[in-house]
Amino acid sequence: MSVIVMKDISKEYRIGQIRLNALKNINLEIINGEFISIMGPSGSGKSTLLNVIGCLDKSSSGTYFLDGNSVETMNDNQLSEIRNRFIGFVFQSFNLLGELNALRNVEIPLIYRGIRGKIRREMSEQALEKVGLKERMKHLPSQLSGGQQQRVAIARALVGNPSVILADEPTGALDSTTGNNIMDLFTQLNEDLNMTIVQVTHEESIAAYGKRIIRLIDGEINKIDFNGVLEGKK
Amino acid sequence: MENNKGLKSFLIRMLFNSKMASSGLISNVLRTSLTVLGITIGVASVVSLMGIGEGARIAVVEQFESLGQNVIVLKANSGVYSFQADEYKEIMERVDAIKSATPVTNSKEYVRWRRTRGDIEVLGVNSQYPEIKDHQLQAGNFFTTLHVDTRSPVCVLGYNVAVSLLNGRSPVGYTITIDDLNFTIVGVLKKKGDGKAENIDNKIVVPYTTAMRLNDIRTVDEIWGKALDEKDTSLAIVQLSRIYSRKIQGTPVNTTNPDDGGEMPPEEMKIPDMPMPEPPLETPPNDIFTSGEDVITITSLNQLVDEANDANRIMTLLLGGIAAVSLLVGGLGIMNIMLVAVSERTGEIGVRRALGAKKTDLLFQFMLEAFYVSIIGCILGVFVGIWLINIFKSNGFAAVISIEAVRIATVVALTSGLLFGVYPAYMASNLSPVEALRRQ
Numbered sequence: 001m002s003v004i005v006m007k008d009i010s011k012e013y014r015i016g017q018i019r020l021n022a023l024k025n026i027n028l029e030i031i032n033g034e035f036i037s038i039m040g041p042s043g044s045g046k047s048t049l050l051n052v053i054g055c056l057d058k059s060s061s062g063t064y065f066l067d068g069n070s071v072e073t074m075n076d077n078q079l080s081e082i083r084n085r086f087i088g089f090v091f092q093s094f095n096l097l098g099e100l101n102a103l104r105n106v107e108i109p110l111i112y113r114g115i116r117g118k119i120r121r122e123m124s125e126q127a128l129e130k131v132g133l134k135e136r137m138k139h140l141p142s143q144l145s146g147g148q149q150q151r152v153a154i155a156r157a158l159v160g161n162p163s164v165i166l167a168d169e170p171t172g173a174l175d176s177t178t179g180n181n182i183m184d185l186f187t188q189l190n191e192d193l194n195m196t197i198v199q200v201t202h203e204e205s206i207a208a209y210g211k212r213i214i215r216l217i218d219g220e221i222n223k224i225d226f227n228g229v230l231e232g233k234k
Numbered sequence: 235m236e237n238n239k240g241l242k243s244f245l246i247r248m249l250f251n252s253k254m255a256s257s258g259l260i261s262n263v264l265r266t267s268l269t270v271l272g273i274t275i276g277v278a279s280v281v282s283l284m285g286i287g288e289g290a291r292i293a294v295v296e297q298f299e300s301l302g303q304n305v306i307v308l309k310a311n312s313g314v315y316s317f318q319a320d321e322y323k324e325i326m327e328r329v330d331a332i333k334s335a336t337p338v339t340n341s342k343e344y345v346r347w348r349r350t351r352g353d354i355e356v357l358g359v360n361s362q363y364p365e366i367k368d369h370q371l372q373a374g375n376f377f378t379t380l381h382v383d384t385r386s387p388v389c390v391l392g393y394n395v396a397v398s399l400l401n402g403r404s405p406v407g408y409t410i411t412i413d414d415l416n417f418t419i420v421g422v423l424k425k426k427g428d429g430k431a432e433n434i435d436n437k438i439v440v441p442y443t444t445a446m447r448l449n450d451i452r453t454v455d456e457i458w459g460k461a462l463d464e465k466d467t468s469l470a471i472v473q474l475s476r477i478y479s480r481k482i483q484g485t486p487v488n489t490t491n492p493d494d495g496g497e498m499p500p501e502e503m504k505i506p507d508m509p510m511p512e513p514p515l516e517t518p519p520n521d522i523f524t525s526g527e528d529v530i531t532i533t534s535l536n537q538l539v540d541e542a543n544d545a546n547r548i549m550t551l552l553l554g555g556i557a558a559v560s561l562l563v564g565g566l567g568i569m570n571i572m573l574v575a576v577s578e579r580t581g582e583i584g585v586r587r588a589l590g591a592k593k594t595d596l597l598f599q600f601m602l603e604a605f606y607v608s609i610i611g612c613i614l615g616v617f618v619g620i621w622l623i624n625i626f627k628s629n630g631f632a633a634v635i636s637i638e639a640v641r642i643a644t645v646v647a648l649t650s651g652l653l654f655g656v657y658p659a660y661m662a663s664n665l666s667p668v669e670a671l672r673r674q
């Protein structure tokens with residue numbers, strides 16, 4: 001079953017007279033349970049593509065179906081609900097809310113979904129357990145290491161059981177060991193829970209964790225590598 | 235997966251938003267306190283300034299009311315007209331509404347008491363005086379009609395005068411010398427208070443007949459009358475002005491007639507050939523001490539009270555208005571701080587939008603944050619204002635805690651909090667999620 005179906009998606013930025021095509025006719029289909037890495041030089045449109053997939057940004061043309069929903073026709077409120085329900089975001093700089101402890105941070109998507117406190121807490125604890133941080137759930141972000149913060153962020157991304165986890169350079173702010181640990185966690189979520197993951201990276205070693213690597217150049221899909229089956233994970 | 239639609243889920247979200255609003259304030263205590271202070275100062279100044287204005291109004295009203303309720307003062311411009319000593323009787327006969335009246339003389343007399351001496355103001359009136367001016371006696375009695383008719387050398391002392399004579403013991407029965415004539419003290423008036431009731435506490439009251447002989451005068455310049463109630467007072471003024479217009483044929487009579495002659499006194503209606511020289515109402519009718527053109531001024535103190543009241547109320551509102559400007563400045567402070575907060579938390583806004591927050595969530599959060607500032611500032615301001623009023627009071631100023639002031643200050647503070655919170659909150663909610671995430 002396809003989670004993401006993109007046909008001829010383009011994104012154009014206009015700065016004064018200059019037009020910039022950040023994405024050019026992207027055709028992409030991502031199937032449930034895939035683990036995809038997007039690679040490419042800086043400015044090639046990786047983040048732009050991920051933002052369009054995540055409904056944070058709208059494409060200029062083309063059609064996009066997310067879990068069967070046509071995104072182009074939706075208003076701002078509906079997009080908020082779509083993001084809340086179908087997408088789990090992981091950011092480069094973790095982006096936890098500093099005044100809330102780990103558990104409360106994980107609860108946020110469930111709060112916006114209107115889920116009651118008790119159920120919310122149970123779900124959040126389970127999510128923290130999956131990332132191995134249940135015993136740190138009362139800690140504030142400032143009391144956690146970078147790797148731990150990213151784990152909390154991953155728990156927050158998966159707590160609402162989304163269709164896809166989108167991660168823009170999730171290891172970009174971490175040292176390589178910690179980064180690999182995060183990748184191991186992604187692999188585990190992908191294999192054990194059949195979670196669909198799309199990550200952006202510009203490190204080959206990180207990209208290698210994905211089963212498919214989409215290479216962008218100048219807003220176009222230049223090449224797609226399949227390596228998941230061939231390469232063993234380390 | 236559970237999804238509660240409707241009210242409950244809305245409440246869950248709004249509860250979270252309000253927690254975010256308060257933690258936003260707590261995260262920068264100093265900045266929040268300064269903004270709150272701006273509102274506090276504004277509210278406190280509205281409450282205290284209006285309290286002072288209101289206090290002044292009440293003081294003036296009290297002072298006027300101590301002059302006597304429903305009292306009508308007829309004052310003649312002595313060069314042109316003066317009242318006969320018994321003209322007050324005619325007034326009582328012809329004007330039904332006036333139940334009692336007295337001629338009034340004012341003079342300063344040389345008074346001797348044992349070895350002390352000095353000038354004291356002496357008031358000459360008839361025996362109805364206490365009733366007209368609502369005076370009670372502290373000791374003894376007021377002089378009687380008989381005393382007045384026989385021009386007796388008797389006197390009633392104002393409270394302060396009486397107290398100074400025998401170190402507080404009642405001087406009733408003793409003799410005091412006024413203008414080389416021995417007067418028997420028959421009574422002492424109750425205290426009215428400093429500056430109240432024409433300072434009667436510092437005066438001596440004698441029969442007007444006696445006073446007239448003392449000063450060798452045959453006519454008086456003032457007559458004071460009293461009506462039963464406010465309505466009768468207006469009625470009496472209408473009648474009096476008719477009577478005196480006719481008496482003085484064409485010479486102006488200044489009246490202070492609250493009803494503008496709207497109510498015709500019935501007995502006057504019966505006179506068909508009555509000439510109708512309307513009193514010149516266009517002259518400002520509020521000055522008892524009008525000198526110059528007016529031959530007779532007819533004034534009701536009721537109306538003076540009303541006018542002083544109005545003037546002071548305007549004054550109070552003016553003070554409140556000036557203070558409200560400082561509230562406005564406080565409101566601008568809120569707006570300023572909210573704009574800073576929004577730009578500081580751009581990243582957070584982006585993250586929350588990515589996690590599913592709607593525009594209304596952010597709008598609510600930032601509006602509430604501004605509202606918290608204004609409501610805390612407002613509550614503190616009311617307390618500070620009350621505290622200031624108490625300080626004013628203990629320093630002898632007339633100031634009151636005016637509910638109206640508190641209400642105005644609260645409404646203005648909360649409205650300005652909301653008004654000035656709207657724009658920053660709108661900015662926050664209208665940031666595009668990508669932009670917000672990129673700008674962090």
Ligand SMILES: Nc1ncnc2c1ncn2[C@@H]1O[C@H](COP(=O)(O)OP(=O)(O)OP(=O)(O)O)[C@@H](O)[C@H]1O
Nearest residue numbers: 013014015020022041042043044045046047048049
């Ligand atoms: N809001 C914007 N306005 C104008 N141009 C933009 C905007 N956002 C992105 N771009 C442009 O679109 C292109 C793609 O940007 P994008 O952020 O997707 O690159 P990227 O592949 O993520 O690069 P990096 O690896 O540096 O993060 C760039 O040329 C960028 O300058």
Ligand SMILES: [Mg+2]
Nearest residue numbers: 046047048168
């Ligand atoms: Mg990028």
